[in-house]
Amino acid sequence: MNAADTRQRILMTAMELFWEKGYLSTSVADILSRSQVHSGSLYHFFPGKQDVLVGVLELYRDGIDAMLLAPNWDGVDDPIDKVFALLAGYRTHLIVTDCTYGCPIGSLALEIHEPDPVVRELMAANFSNWSAAIAGCFEAAADRLPKDTDRKALGEFVLTVMEGAVMQARTYRDIGYFDRNIAVLRDYITILLATEKSANFA
């Protein structure tokens, strides 16, 4: 096994574990045993546990298109459909994990109360990429929305609804909470699409 392999295996394993158990509840020993790497090797590549987290957040940031958007948007052309296709991806995740898992970035954001600036900015960058992708959908459908619609704010709002909906489904262990939240969001967006382009709700 060469160096790139070891580093990569550490990051992939840490990504899994942080998602399953959270960052604080994942020990370096957990990462070592699951990845079959010895402590010295891990500390050869990463100064400390937090730097592994930084590496994982960079993987998420750089992989949003290939890992998240592309799989969910395969075969979906309409930009509004893309918004709900992405949300449906989160629904699938909840279903296959019996409503136990959630958005890894959102979990980290609430789990780490006093994050290092590097970590906090990487979490923010992940959020920004996510909501910018959604805002791009609304941009592509701008001619079907009220013309004063703030597409960027709407992208942030969809992120908000996803995070809140996942949080509730997870807490109640009941997908109904996710579905009802998304249904309300769909109602809102349907209203926007049905609104005369000249209407102004500001």
Next chain:
Amino acid sequence: MNAADTRQRILMTAMELFWEKGYLSTSVADILSRSQVHSGSLYHFFPGKQDVLVGVLELYRDGIDAMLLAPNWDGVDDPIDKVFALLAGYRTHLIVTDCTYGCPIGSLALEIHEPDPVVRELMAANFSNWSAAIAGCFEAAADRLPKDTDRKALGEFVLTVMEGAVMQARTYRDIGYFDRNIAVLRDYITILLATEKSANFA
């Protein structure tokens, strides 16, 4: 100091610390030193650290009216105004803490990945009380909303938006993310209020 005092001081201190640092990052020693209680006394009242968390969650659950709703709804009569008055209370919290703190229940919900059933159900009960209070506002304003509006789902949606908006403001350390999210929610509710009662968006 009598027994009730000691128990109460432990719970109040733990409530503070869990809010400031989170549950996992708060050590029993932290609770002991800030509350000026000795370890034996804490373990006299609580079998373990998790039972302190249970006590704190019970305080939140039983105190939602006196601690959360009453202060924010003082002098506010209109039920729709109450919804946004409560959200304004969270905004104030963010402002006075420089966007570092968040909803204590939401943080716990994402921080503890495999919660004990007792803990999980208490978190769910807290969410239920919160969204039921908001749903009650929509119920009180039912005659101003489209008649097929699912008021319970709308209460859950407001909780979702609050949690997501707080999460983003906290992650970016920027109140703008909270404000824009609430503005979008306000837009939606304004539309609902402006809709003919006979309209049907189902």
Next chain:
DNA sequence: TGCTTGGTTGAATGTTCAATCAACTCATCT
């Protein structure tokens, strides 16, 4: 052949943690 360099090994370190417990205090009751 021997040197250098990047990577590996895993026992050891020092710290922090939740939890324990035997000894104590003191108000209340008989």
Next chain:
DNA sequence: AGATGAGTTGATTGAACATTCAACCAAGCA
């Protein structure tokens, strides 16, 4: 007075923790 028991004290325990380090290995090059 003597007994009872709820409550307190704080040193102690053992596990878990992130991190270190000296020894080691192997590929590439002089």
